[in-house]
Amino acid sequence: MTEEIITKEMCIGEVMLRWPSTVEVFKARFGKGCFTCPGSMKEDIEFGAYMHNADIKAVLADLNAAARKDSDK
Secondary structure, three states: OOOOOOOOOEEHHHHHHHOOOHHHHHHHHHHHHHHHHHHHHHOOOOHHHOOOOOOOHHHHHHHHHHHHHHHHO
């Protein structure tokens, strides 16, 4: 089993800053509004998934795959 780098409790904005490849995942799953939303620096991924009616397990799987790409660079 692959270890999760990103968890549902992490802040959306901090994740996007630390792992730039996750930006595309947030765009696809939550829409482009994440980048202009002041809440992105305070809200966690689980809340974002709830607000955008997105499957949290699928979101985390995509985010972790993207983060691993950044870690491999």
